[in-house]
Amino acid sequence: MSAVIDFSELQLLSNRAFARWVPRVATNEWLREVSGESRFVWDLDAMQDGFLDPLYEIFDKHPERWRPILAAGLMQAADIDAASQDAVLAALELQFLTSIMLTRFRNGRTAAEAQSAGEIPFAVIATVSYTARQYAPTLVIRHAASLSPDAKTWLAYRFGRVTVQGAAGAAYNLFRWETKKTLMDESSYLAYLRYFVSSASFVLSADCAIAAAAPISTFAAQLQEASACAGIAYHLAAECETWRGDDGASLEPGHFLMGPNHAPDRRDAGPFDGSENIGRWLALAKAERDKAEQCTQGLPRSLQAVFLDFLESAVDAKLTTEREAASAK
C-alpha cells in the first residue's frame, strides 16, 4: 500500500474522468457538448465503430493510467481537487493512448497492405489517433473550467507541442532507417526518447499539475526534468519485455533502434541483442530513474513525497519485475 498516493483511488478517478469526456457509447448529447449542435444529422454508429470502440480497445488494454495518476497526485499535493480537473486528466490519457496507437503499422506500405485481414483498416486507426490527439487540447482549452484562461492557453499549447515532437520523432526515426539503415547509438537513442517519444514521457503530467496549481509553477523546470527522466526510465524498462520474447520472433518497429520494414529476428539484431543487453538497458533505466530522484531535491516536501512515491510504485516496480524476469531467464 502506498504511503502518499492512493493509486487505486486515483486510477478510478482517472477512469471516471476519461469516461466523462470519452463515453463508451456515442450519443448526440456528447457530440453536442464537444462539437456543437448538429447541423444535419450524425451517424452515431460510425462514431461508435470508427472512434469510440477502437479507442476503448486500447484504453482497456492499458489500464495503468500512470500519467493522470501522477498529475492528480501532484495536484492533490498542492491542495487542488483533482476531480475538478477531469477534462485535463482525460486529455492526458488520450494523448498517451494515441501515442501508442500506430505502433503496429510499419512504414513503406500502402493503406491496403498496412492491415491484416479482419483488422480495423489503417485509415480508421490513423483517423482515431488523429482525432483523439486533437481532442486533447480541445478538452483543455474548452472544458477545463477550473483552469485560469492563461493556464488553459499554455497547457493547450503544450499538448500541441508534444504532438509536434512525437510526430517529428516518428518521421525522423522512420526516415532515418529507410535512408541510412543504421542503428542509433545509445546516447542518440536516449535523446530520441527524451525529445521525440511522447509515450516515454511523464512531462505532460507535470505540465497539467503546473497549470492547475499556480504555486507549483515555481518548481516547473525541476518537475518537468524529473518527469522526463522518470518517463525514460519506465520506457526503457518496459522495452525489456520485448527482449524477453522468443528468439525467433520479430522485433516491433520502434523498439530497440530497429528500422520499420526490416525489424529482424532477435538473433540477428546486432550488438543490442542478448541477455547482457537487457542488463545494459536496465542499468540505463536505473540511471534515468536516479536522475529523476535527484531532480526532486529542493522540491517542497509534499511534491517531493508524491513524486518519490510515484517513482517507487511505477518505475521501481517495473524495474524490479524486469530484473527478476531477466534473472529467471
Added chain:
Amino acid sequence: MRSEFSTDFVRDMDPVLGEHYTQWLPYCRESIAATIDELAHPDAFPRTLGIDNGHVDRDLLHSACVAPFRSYLRRSGKMLRPYLVCLCLEAYGRDPRTRPREVALAEIIHSSSLILDDVADDSTYRRGDLTAHQQVGMLVAGAVGSEWLNLGFEVVWRDRESLGSRITSRLIEELAWEHFVTGLGTTVDCIWPWQEKTNCLPGEYLQQVVHRSTSYTYRLPLKIGGLTADVPESEVAKLSAFGEQVGLGFQIVDDLLNVKPADEHWGKEVAEDIVQGKLTLQVILALERAEGARRARLLEILRSGTHVQSELQEAVGVLEETGALEECRRLATELRDGALKIADDLGMDEIYRRRLKALACYVLRRTR
C-alpha cells in the same frame, strides 16, 4: 490520370475578387516562406522542436520532417486561405503586413491537411505530382502532416505578446477545435467504405462534410482573420457561418468535379472517389434512386477498387441517369445563396462584402 496543375483559375473569378487576390498573392507567398524559414530552417528547426542541437542529425531531420511539407507548398497551390486572412484583416481595418505569421498559418494548416487527406485516401497524385506518402512512405507522411498541422499552435504562441492573451487563447481554441471536429467528420468518411454501408442518409453526408472539410477550406481561415483583427465574437460567428456554407458548397462541387472534371487540368485521377468506394452525396442519392441491376452495378464498381476508366464512367453514368448530379448542383446553388445572405450582414465595407460574395460564386463555378 496525371495532369499538370495550372494557376489560370483566377480567370474564373469576378475581377473584384481576382484583382484583390492577385494583389495580395505575392505577400501571401512571402509570409509563408518567411514563417516556414523561421520555424524550419535547418538551424532553427531543432529549436522549434525544443531539441538540443547536438542530439540530432539536422540534415536528416530536415529531410524527414520539412522537405515533404515544403514540396506541397512548391506545387503552386491557390493560396486562397492566406488570402482570406489578408482580406479579413484589411476589411476590419488591420494591415495584413503586420501579421505575416497568421497569414501563413492558414496555408500551413491547409497544406498539412492535404498531406493527411492524401494518406487517408491513399492518393497517388496531388497537384500533378506524387503525393507525400508516395515519396516517403505512409507513416512518415502521416507524421509530417500531423507535425505541421500542430505547428500552428507554435505559430500563434510566438505571436502571443503582440496578439494579447485573449486573442492568443481564442486562436489556439479554434485551431484545436477545428482539428478535432475535422477528425470526427473524417471518421464517418472512412468508416463507410470499410463497413460497406449503402444506406447512408444525405444528411449524414452533409454533417460529416460540415466537420471534415469546411474547416480547412474556408471556415478556419476566416476565423483566423476575424479573430486576429479582434472583431466581436458575433462577427466571428458570421464569418464562420459564411465559411461553413461556402465550404459545404465547395465540397459538393469538388465531388462533382471528381467524377466529371471540367478540363484536363484537374490534377487527380478522374473518378478517384469511385475508385475509393466513397459514399459522396451524389452516390448516396443515386443509390436511393437507382433500382435493380443499375443499383447493383453501381455498388459492384464502388466496391471493386477498379481503376479502369470505362467502368468508372459506367458508374458516373448511373449518377447522371438518376439525376443525382443535378440534385447536387441544385444544393450547391442553394448553399451559395445562403452564403450571399450571410455576407450581406457582415460588418465590413461593401467592397469587401462583394469580394466574399464573389468567392462564394467562384466556388460554385470553379473548374479545379
